[in-house]
Amino acid sequence: xxxxxxxxxxxxxxxxxxxxxxxxxxxxxxxxxxxxxxxxxxxxxxxxxxxxxxxxxxxxxxxxxxxxxxxxxxxxxxxxxxxxxxxxxxxxxxxxxxxxxxxxxxxxxxxxxxxxxxxxxxxxxxxxxxxxxxxxxxxxxxxxxx
Numbered sequence: 001x002x003x004x005x006x007x008x009x010x011x012x013x014x015x016x017x018x019x020x021x022x023x024x025x026x027x028x029x030x031x032x033x034x035x036x037x038x039x040x041x042x043x044x045x046x047x048x049x050x051x052x053x054x055x056x057x058x059x060x061x062x063x064x065x066x067x068x069x070x071x072x073x074x075x076x077x078x079x080x081x082x083x084x085x086x087x088x089x090x091x092x093x094x095x096x097x098x099x100x101x102x103x104x105x106x107x108x109x110x111x112x113x114x115x116x117x118x119x120x121x122x123x124x125x126x127x128x129x130x131x132x133x134x135x136x137x138x139x140x141x142x143x144x145x146x
Contacts, residue, residue: 039140068138078124105139
């Protein structure tokens with residue numbers, strides 16, 4: 001049996017699950033999506049698209065990573081409370097801003113800040129395939145603005 005979870009928006013009513021976002025609903029939406037790659041990013045307690053083809057100048061490594069569908073979850077922590085003033089968003093933003101590559105996979109980006117983030121926060125950053133939503137081992141690719 002799969003564990004049920006929720007994202008609780010800031011305007012949710014305490015104890016009223018109707019105002020929460022059920023993990024099953026998120027999975028259902030992801031399953032129906034036609035997007036080739038999806039990166040679901042969450043900066044939340046207990047958290048445990050580009051619609052274009054990759055240009056020809058992308059490296060073989062990036063083209064291979066992009067080829068198959070991806071359904072990944074990037075979270076600021078695992079099954080633990082995270083601070084409301086989390087360093088996660090800032091670490092993620094800096095990794096994107098400081099990236100010098102024209103094309104970078106989400107995995108490469110996360111690898112670039114994972115160790116520093118974990119050392120600083122003692123949180124268990126997670127970047128894994130989302131179960132039961134047809135992840136085929138691909139990668140989300142960020143395109144650097146010119």
